[in-house]
Every structure is written in structure tokens, then in C-alpha cells.
Amino acid sequence: MSEQLLGRIHSFESFGTVDGPGIRFVVFMQGCPMRCLYCHNPDTWKIGSGGDVYSVDDVFNQIMKYKNYIKKGGVTISGGEPLVQIEFVTELLKRLKAQGLHTAVDTSGITFVKNSAATLAKFDALLEVTDLFLLDVKHIDPVKHKALTGKENKNPQDFMQYLADHNKSVWIRYVLVPGYSDDEHDIEALHTYLSRYRNIEKIEVLPYHTMGIAKYQNLNIPYPLEGVQKPSKEVIDRTKEILGVKSHANK
Numbered sequence: 001m002s003e004q005l006l007g008r009i010h011s012f013e014s015f016g017t018v019d020g021p022g023i024r025f026v027v028f029m030q031g032c033p034m035r036c037l038y039c040h041n042p043d044t045w046k047i048g049s050g051g052d053v054y055s056v057d058d059v060f061n062q063i064m065k066y067k068n069y070i071k072k073g074g075v076t077i078s079g080g081e082p083l084v085q086i087e088f089v090t091e092l093l094k095r096l097k098a099q100g101l102h103t104a105v106d107t108s109g110i111t112f113v114k115n116s117a118a119t120l121a122k123f124d125a126l127l128e129v130t131d132l133f134l135l136d137v138k139h140i141d142p143v144k145h146k147a148l149t150g151k152e153n154k155n156p157q158d159f160m161q162y163l164a165d166h167n168k169s170v171w172i173r174y175v176l177v178p179g180y181s182d183d184e185h186d187i188e189a190l191h192t193y194l195s196r197y198r199n200i201e202k203i204e205v206l207p208y209h210t211m212g213i214a215k216y217q218n219l220n221i222p223y224p225l226e227g228v229q230k231p232s233k234e235v236i237d238r239t240k241e242i243l244g245v246k247s248h249a250n251k
């Protein structure tokens with residue numbers, strides 16, 4: 001029963017414009033197993049505690065108040081890592097799709113395990129009700145991926161393949177961090193990797209920023225990228241050029 005399915009939610013944004021097409025209601029789920037050095041939402045990390053507890057009904061009813069504003073955009077479930085709570089997300093999106101709303105999920109794919117039948121069944125159900133995946137590709141190099149996020153990139157890459165096999169629409173998001181994810185050889189390797197997939201509709205390069213520093217101070221966590229500056233316009237432009245951002249853009 002959907003009424004009994006509960007989820008931990010960090011926050012909501014009623015008029016989001018950067019997480020998918022059009023004006024969107026964005027749900028930021030609590031909990032993430034990654035520890036990206038550049039993460040600007042460390043307050044979403046805790047799994048099983050933190051955030052506020054809502055039923056699917058609660059969230060659905062809240063979103064419905066904005067239906068007229070988001071009917072040409074849609075709803076995006078972000079985080080944290082939203083698929084830590086995949087059953088809740090799937091049930092919520094199922095109800096939103098039944099209202100004719102466009103649905104998107106912003107994920108790293110880290111919770112995808114391709115050899116687990118139980119996991120695949122959950123992801124198959126999710127795909128049924130998700131129009132678009134915003135896939136956060138953290139790094140193409142396995143060693144640098146682990147250094148940057150604390151996790152290996154096997155599950156995310158398996159998830160990309162799974163989305164391609166199911167011909168699901170994907171927008172790639174890549175955070176450009178000076179000294180960590182801006183090496184031209186890595187960007188070229190990333191381009192080669194992404195070029196295999198015909199289901200990628202768009203690539204977004206997101207320049208690293210320092211707006212999350214205050215949250216680290218509030219949580220008393222040392223900021224891991226102390227002293228790292230934003231990437232220069234030249235590096236951003238060069239990265240976009242290598243990744244062929246314009247040729248992938250669909251809006």
C-alpha cells in the first residue's frame with residue numbers, strides 16, 4: 001500500500017530550472033553512499049537518519065499543488081542518491097506519471113548491481129515510470145573515480161549500459177574539478193566512452209563551485225577541496241568542445 005511506504009527526504013524545490021527540461025518540482029532524497037570530494041550537500045549523506053519522513057501520499061499531494069506550474073516541465077527526484085530509496089521513488093513516480101507528468105531521476109547509478117535479480121527487478125520497475133535519467137558521471141578513470149568519490153565506477157558504468165539496453169533517455173552530467181577531473185586525456189577517454197551510447201540526448205558540464213563550504217563548517221567536517229579554485233572559462237570551454245556538448249544538445 002503506497003500510504004505505508006515511507007521515505008526520508010532532505011528538501012523540496014517547487015520551481016527548479018536546472019534539473020531537467022522546463023520548470024520542475026524537485027525532491028531531494030536523503031542518503032548517499034558516495035563521498036564526492038566536491039559534494040555541496042554533505043547534509044544529505046546520512047542513510048537511515050536525517051531528513052524528514054514522508055509517506056508517498058504526503059509528497060504526491062504536495063507536488064499536486066504545483067501541477068499547473070509544472071505540467072510542461074515535470075518532476076525530478078534528486079538527492080543525495082535517490083535510488084538508495086528506490087521503492088519509494090518508484091511508487092511516487094508511478095503516481096505522478098499517472099497524472100501525465102514528465103518524470104526524471106538524477107542519480108550516480110552507484111546502487112545498481114547487475115548480477116542481482118532482486119535489484120534488477122526494482123530497476124525494471126523504476127524504468128517503467130521514469131522518462132529521463134540525469135546520470136552523474138563522476139570520472140572515467142577507475143582509480144581517480146575511487147579517489148574522487150570513495151567508490152568504484154563499475155556499478156555506474158553497468159547502469160549506463162543497462163539504460164542503453166533499454167533505450168532510456170539520458171542526460172549526462174559531469175562536474176569539472178580543477179586537478180581532479182579536468183585532465184584532457186581523461187576528458188577524451190570520457191568522450192570515447194560516451195560516444196558509444198545513442199540514448200544520450202545531452203551532456204552538461206557543471207563547473208566546480210565552493211558554495212557548499214558553509215555546510216561543511218556547520219557539520220564540523222573538514223572541507224576536502226580547501227584551496228581548489230573554480231575552473232577557468234578556457235578549461236570549461238575546452239572540456240565542452242572535447243565532449244561535443246553542442247552536438248549533443250537537444251534544447
Ligand code: SF4
Binds near residue numbers: 040
Ligand atoms: S553522489 Fe551527489 S550527494 Fe552523493 S556525495 Fe556525490 S555529489 Fe554528494
